[in-house]
Amino acid sequence: MLKYILKKVGYLVVTLWIILTATFFMMYTMPGDATQSSMKVLPEAVAANLKAKWGLDKPVGEQYVIYLQNLLQGELGESYTTPGLTANTIIEQRFPASLQLGLQAVALGLVLGIVLGILAALHRGHWIDFLTIFIAILGVSIPSFVFAALLQKYAAGGYFPIVGWVTSGSSLADQFKYTALPTLSAAIGGIATYSRFMRSSVLDVLNNDYILLARSKGLSRFQIIRRHVMRNAITPIITIVAPQIAGVVTGSFVIERMFSIPGLGRYYVDSVNGRDYPMILATTVFFSFIFIFCMVVMDILYALVDPRVRKGIIEGKKAR
Amino acid sequence: MTEQSTSQTIAVPELSADQFVRVGVDEQLSEQLQRPSISYWQDGLRRLKKNRVAMLSLGLLAFIILMCIFAPLLYPHPFDEQNIDMTNQGPTWQHIFGLDDLGRDIFARIWIGGRVSLAIGVVGALVSLLVGVLYGGISGYFGGLVDDIMMRIVEILVGIPYMVVVIIVSVFLGKGMTSLLLALCMTSWTGLARLVRGQVLQLKESEYVMAAKVLGTSSYKIITRHLIPNTMSLIIINTTFSIPGFIFAEAFLSFLGMGIQPPLTSWGAMASLGQQQMAYYPHELIFPALALSVTMLAFNLLGDGLRDAFDPKLRQ
Numbered sequence: 001m002l003k004y005i006l007k008k009v010g011y012l013v014v015t016l017w018i019i020l021t022a023t024f025f026m027m028y029t030m031p032g033d034a035t036q037s038s039m040k041v042l043p044e045a046v047a048a049n050l051k052a053k054w055g056l057d058k059p060v061g062e063q064y065v066i067y068l069q070n071l072l073q074g075e076l077g078e079s080y081t082t083p084g085l086t087a088n089t090i091i092e093q094r095f096p097a098s099l100q101l102g103l104q105a106v107a108l109g110l111v112l113g114i115v116l117g118i119l120a121a122l123h124r125g126h127w128i129d130f131l132t133i134f135i136a137i138l139g140v141s142i143p144s145f146v147f148a149a150l151l152q153k154y155a156a157g158g159y160f161p162i163v164g165w166v167t168s169g170s171s172l173a174d175q176f177k178y179t180a181l182p183t184l185s186a187a188i189g190g191i192a193t194y195s196r197f198m199r200s201s202v203l204d205v206l207n208n209d210y211i212l213l214a215r216s217k218g219l220s221r222f223q224i225i226r227r228h229v230m231r232n233a234i235t236p237i238i239t240i241v242a243p244q245i246a247g248v249v250t251g252s253f254v255i256e257r258m259f260s261i262p263g264l265g266r267y268y269v270d271s272v273n274g275r276d277y278p279m280i281l282a283t284t285v286f287f288s289f290i291f292i293f294c295m296v297v298m299d300i301l302y303a304l305v306d307p308r309v310r311k312g313i314i315e316g317k318k319a320r
Numbered sequence: 321m322t323e324q325s326t327s328q329t330i331a332v333p334e335l336s337a338d339q340f341v342r343v344g345v346d347e348q349l350s351e352q353l354q355r356p357s358i359s360y361w362q363d364g365l366r367r368l369k370k371n372r373v374a375m376l377s378l379g380l381l382a383f384i385i386l387m388c389i390f391a392p393l394l395y396p397h398p399f400d401e402q403n404i405d406m407t408n409q410g411p412t413w414q415h416i417f418g419l420d421d422l423g424r425d426i427f428a429r430i431w432i433g434g435r436v437s438l439a440i441g442v443v444g445a446l447v448s449l450l451v452g453v454l455y456g457g458i459s460g461y462f463g464g465l466v467d468d469i470m471m472r473i474v475e476i477l478v479g480i481p482y483m484v485v486v487i488i489v490s491v492f493l494g495k496g497m498t499s500l501l502l503a504l505c506m507t508s509w510t511g512l513a514r515l516v517r518g519q520v521l522q523l524k525e526s527e528y529v530m531a532a533k534v535l536g537t538s539s540y541k542i543i544t545r546h547l548i549p550n551t552m553s554l555i556i557i558n559t560t561f562s563i564p565g566f567i568f569a570e571a572f573l574s575f576l577g578m579g580i581q582p583p584l585t586s587w588g589a590m591a592s593l594g595q596q597q598m599a600y601y602p603h604e605l606i607f608p609a610l611a612l613s614v615t616m617l618a619f620n621l622l623g624d625g626l627r628d629a630f631d632p633k634l635r636q
Contacts, residue, residue, distance in 0.1 A: 015479040026492040141617040143568060143588075145575050146609040149595050153602060253483070253576055258595070269576050272491055280491060284484050291481040 004303060008296045019288045020281070024067060027277045028060055076282035081274055087282030090267060095286075097165055098263035101252055104183040106245050109190025114234065116191070117198020121206065122225070132195050139192020145254045148185035152258070156181055163260040182259045186252050190244055197240055201233040208232075235306045242298030364553070367629035374625020377618040384615055388434040397425040399432040400583050408601045418603045420593060426604065429585055430611050436586040437567050437612070440501060441619075444566035445559050447505045452512030453555060459513070460520030461543070471517070474510050482507045486573060495581050504569055512558050519551045553630035560623040564616045571612055587612040 051057045058066070070077070076087035120132035156162040159177065166178045205211065206229065214224045253265040264283065271279040358366070368374055392399065397415065403423035411418045417426035459470040486503040493499035523529055529546050537545075571588030573579035575595075580586040587608045594605030 011475060011479065015476045018476060019480055019484075023488055026488060030492065137617065137620060141564075141620055142613045143571050143575075143591075143609075143616075145572070145595065146591060146605070146613065149591075149598055149605055149609070153598055254572060257576065268487075269578075272487055273577060275491075280488070284488060287484050288481055291484075292479045295479060 001303070005300055008299055012292050012296050015292050016285070016289055020071070020285045021064075023281050023284050024064060025060075027281050028063070030275075030277060071285070076285065077278035079271075079276055079279050081276045081279075087279055087286075090279070091264060091283075091286055094262060094264040094267050097261050098252060098256065098265055101179065101182055101186060101255065101261060101263060102245070104179060105186035105252070106190060106241070108183055109187040109194055109244070110237075110241070112187070113191045113194025114198050114237070116195040118202055118225075118230070118233070120195065120199045121202035124203075129199075132199060136192045136196040136199075139188050142188070144185050144188055145258060147188050148182070148255055148258045151181045151185055163258075165259070165261045165263075182252075182255050182261060185258075186255045193240060193244065194237060197237055198233065201236055202229060205229050205233045235302070238298055238302045238305065242295050245294050245298070360549075360553075364630040368625055371625040371628065373621050374629075377621040377625070380614065380618045381622065384434065384611075384618070385438065388431050388438060391431040392428060392435075395425075395428050395431075397428045399428040399585070400424060401428075408597065408604070410601070410603055417607045418601075420590075420604050421597050421601075426590075426607050429590060430587075430607060433585045433587045433590050433608065434611060434615075436497065436580055436584060437570060437588070437615070440497070440504070440570045440586070441563040441567040444501055444504050444508065445563045447501075448509035448512060448562060449555060449559050451505070452509035453516050453551075455509065456513035456516030456518075457520055457543075457547070457551075460517035461524065461547070463521070463524075467517070471514075474513055477507055478510050480507055482569075483572075486569065487578060490573070490578050495578060497580060497584070500570060500573060500579050504566055508562065508565070512555070512562070515554055515558060516551055519554055520547055523547055523550055557623060557627045557630060560619060560626055564619040564623075567612070567616060567619075587615075 048057070056063070067077075074088070076091070078087070079085040079090075116128075116132045116135065120126075120129040123129055152162050160181050161178060164178055165182075166175050170178070211224060211228055214228050219227070252261075252263065253269050255261070256263040256266040257269060264286075268280075268283045268287070271283065401424065403409075403419060403425075405423070406415075406419055407423040408421055409415065409419040409423075415425050415427065417430065420426055420429070455470065455474075459467045482504075485507055486500070489503035489506065490499050493502065523546065529542060532542050532546060567587075570579055570586060571591065574586050574588030575592040577592065580589045582589075590608035591605060591612065594601075594608055597604045
């Protein structure tokens with residue numbers, strides 16, 4: 001088991017290194033640098049000073065080594081367009097909003113998705129089954145920005161504000177008021193994916209002999225569902241939650257923009273459009289880290305939860 | 321037939337031997353098949369044709385594609401023509417979907433945008449199909465060290481968040497259709513490569529491939545006769561689902577302003593513009609969003625139908 005975890009962490013490090021190296025050199029070859037980015041022509045000496053300050057006069061290899069050293073000390077870089085603003089500060093300020101939105105969206109998606117999926121599978125052909133299928137198909141066919149726009153147009157304006165976000169000290173009512181619509185828009189894809197997955201997973205489990213055995217033992221319907229169906233049907237969902245969580249936490253770029261949420265995703269898009277290379281690099285590395293970290297944690301969790309997978313790993317087979 | 325057997329007359333007066341004709345066992349006749357044999361593909365197609373939802377989606381997609389090809393040629397208003405005095409006008413008989421904030425005809429733009437969106441979906445899916453099948457096929461067929469190394473590379477690529485890759489590549493190569501496609505293709509093939517590899521590994525161990533090997537069939541023939549046809553259904557289903565994935569990704573990036581750049585447009589780019597006007601002129605968002613969603617819906621439903629018809633696991 002320990003070997004498996006170490007292997008996964010090894011992948012994390014290698015993948016992250018590849019991403020940051022590739023991004024670093026791509027950003028390096030981009031035309032323009034800090035001295036040209038602020039639209040005004042700087043005097044020669046000032047430009048040289050600035051270059052020296054940011055280490056841009058050194059050869060690229062040396063810059064890369066310096067960058068890696070800084071990164072190992074936790075320094076992600078400093079903005080060109082807003083001198084003095086470090087990426088660390090930005091992440092500290094901006095990430096909590098993204099994280100809150102992401103976690104709420106995943107939680108909502110999981111709860112609604114799992115409940116709908118189970119209900120649909122247990123009542124095949126019932127209206128709730130059709131409702132679930134309908135939501136599942138619609139959820140993957142309507143982009144979240146369209147869904148968000150429709151919510152803004154038709155649901156917001158009264159009780160729910162159209163745009164905006166909470167500050168850390170807001171009351172619970174405010175929290176709900178401001179985060180409900182963005183969370184719902186970010187969760188719609190998740191609800192669709194999970195409910196569909198859960199439905200087929202439960203149907204799969206119901207066909208097994210041990211359900212028949214449980215029924216013939218005289219267990220109640222509720223007990224069968226809770227003890228036998230749920231436990232077996234829910235574990236595989238971990239495999240699809242991993243990319244989803246990472247995707248929601250890092251990928252709510254669109255939702256953050258539409259609801260004017262001061263999150264990191266929005267800052268990322270802004271820094272890309274503003275060509276603020278050190279910040280692009282820093283946020284890319286940070287997002288990638290979060291993404292890969294989630295994937296690795298989920299892989300390990302899956303192995304811990306499902307005895308079949310655990311056994312496979314211990315016996316040296318490939319976990320699938 | 322006429323050959324009479326030695327008759328055994330029994331004392332039943334009503335029945336005589338010449339009332340009977342011996343049919344006998346005709347071996348050729350008993351070997352003959354009663355119904356025409358149905359190949360895997362014919363069977364799948366038959367199932368698909370029975371699936372009304374899938375056929376309807378197919379028809380809808382055909383309609384959308386035909387409109388994308390011919391509507392811009394026949395419609396009187398070009399997609400970049402501006403009517404400054406009529407900006408943001410709602411749907412009228414002259415401009416059936418209305419005009420956008422720069423006075424451009426939305427109906428004309430929908431089909432031009434559809435060309436771009438569909439092209440990205442189809443080209444992206446084809447490229448990732450080609451790369452994925454080749455990569456997965458080679459990895460699975462050769463196995464051993466080659467497989468190990470190739471799969472390690474895939475595992476690293478899978479770990480890269482694709483949204484970030486797309487954004488970084490479009491920063492690097494500049495915004496536009498080519499860089500968008502390149503970025504989308506860079507990571508999208510890994511899923512199919514894994515699927516194909518798994519299937520090939522499994523098939524390689526199967527009895528009929530072994531039988532073919534024992535009979536001295538060449539590698540080339542084994543690949544083209546056994547491995548490729550048996551992975552085909554998987555590939556087709558996967559590709560049908562990956563087309564809407566590409567269209568989705570393009571829409572998101574264009575929505576963020578990182579995809580298709582004006583004067584060219586796509587459904588995502590149009591929705592992005594429409595969203596800014598949504599409060600007062602909802603038709604500018606609704607029509608492109610509708611086009612996008614209906615297309616996605618049709619592809620997803622068709623994919624479901626194909627899976628039901630062709631997936632060996634679901635067919636039983």
